[in-house]
Amino acid sequence: MGMTKRRPEEKPKFRSIVHAVQAGIFVERMYRRTSNMVGLAYPPEVISTFKDVDKWSFDVFALNEASTGHSLKFMMYELFTRYDLMNRFKIPVPSLISFGEALEIGYSKYKNPYHNLIHAADVTHTVHCIMLLTGIMHWLTELEILAMIFAAAVHDYEHNGTTNNFHIQTRSDVAILYNDRSVLENHHVSAAYRIMQEEEMNILVNLTKDEWRELRNLVIEMVLSTDMSGHFQQIKTMRHSLQQTEGIDKAKAMSLILHAADISHPAKSWELHYRWTMALMEEFFRQVPFFNAFLNFASAGRSVVHPACGFLDPFLMIMA
Numbered sequence: 410m411g412m413t414k415r416r417p418e419e420k421p422k423f424r425s426i427v428h429a430v431q432a433g434i435f436v437e438r439m440y441r442r443t444s445n446m447v448g449l450a451y452p453p454e455v456i457s458t459f460k461d462v463d464k465w466s467f468d469v470f471a472l473n474e475a476s477t478g479h480s481l482k483f484m485m486y487e488l489f490t491r492y493d494l495m496n497r498f499k500i501p502v503p504s505l506i507s508f509g510e511a512l513e514i515g516y517s518k519y520k521n522p523y524h525n526l527i528h529a530a531d532v533t534h535t536v537h538c539i540m541l542l543t544g545i546m547h548w549l550t551e552l553e554i555l556a557m558i559f560a561a562a563v564h565d566y567e568h569n570g571t572t573n574n575f576h577i578q579t580r581s582d583v584a585i586l587y588n589d590r591s592v593l594e595n596h597h598v599s600a601a602y603r604i605m606q607e608e609e610m611n612i613l614v615n616l617t618k619d620e621w622r623e624l625r626n627l628v629i630e631m632v633l634s635t636d637m638s639g640h641f642q643q644i645k646t647m648r649h650s651l652q653q654t655e656g657i658d659k660a661k662a663m664s665l666i667l668h669a670a671d672i673s674h675p676a677k678s679w680e681l682h683y684r685w686t687m688a689l690m691e692e693f694f695r696q697v698p699f700f701n702a703f704l705n706f707a708s709a710g711r712s713v714v715h716p717a718c719g720f721l722d723p724f725l726m727i728m729a
């Protein structure tokens with residue numbers, strides 16, 4: 410681990426990483442003392458909010474305030490440090506910070522009340538909680554843990570605050586690009602990988618070819634699985650595989666974890682759930698004027714299905 414001396418050729422053991430994460434605040438602080446020498450400086454308020462980072466009740470809005478609007482960057486940095494991913498995958502610290510900042514800019518592009526960098530930080534934290542509190546992290550490899558945290562952080566990158574249905578019905582550029590299939594989700598992964606084509610943002614620069622490929626396959630599958638249209642199929646597939654004697658498809662299980670984290674706010678405290686629901690409602694109703702403008706345009710000659718029937722489904726509003 411980061412604090413114990415080891416021979417350079419000796420690889421960090423996964424078991425020891427698990428223990429370090431579970432050891433809590435004491436180890437966390439030791440890490441911070443070393444990592445901060447070359448890494449991200451934590452304001453005292455941020456350190457204070459991270460005392461609860463292993464708890465389901467963690468308040469991501471408090472972190473966002475403490476970090477003056479940088480909850481995603483700090484959450485990523487914190488979890489990459491705690492799972493020792495920077496050492497294991499030789500991730501350059503400045504690249505991780507720049508990548509986190511670039512993600513935050515993309516998440517802020519459309520000023521969404523809900524699908525913004527706080528939601529990304531929240532889902533990243535929730536994925537960590539699910540892995541830690543259920544013990545699933547013991548079942549995952551280090552690369553799979555990296556995939557989980559990375560996929561959670563990028564899963565709504567450059568979300569424009571509308572639904573896939575909106576894109577499809579208004580025949581937007583991205584809908585045309587992705588042939589109406591998981592339009593936004595395809596964009597989130599693609600655009601996040603595009604950032605890493607900049608050398609100084611490439612956090613995956615030191616992964617082997619095989620690691621890079623495996624990570625990419627997992628991340629694509631996980632982020633595409635956050636498309637709500639696949640929700641019932643995902644549940645059905647998992648139910649079915651739990652009844653089988655042969656092992657569970659790991660990528661599918663990981664996808665379900667991310668999907669569950671993405672729609673987890675109804676399972677959080679009332680205060681957090683209420684705040685997220687209000688934000689989601691606001692975002693949802695913001696797209697209505699755009700809709701109406703499109704419908705007026707369409708009624709001048711083109712035939713369209715009224716997309717509002719899908720939008721007004723309260724179930725989808727909660728789960729979007």
Ligand SMILES: [Zn+2]
Pocket residue numbers: 528532564565635671729
């Ligand atoms: Zn999301």
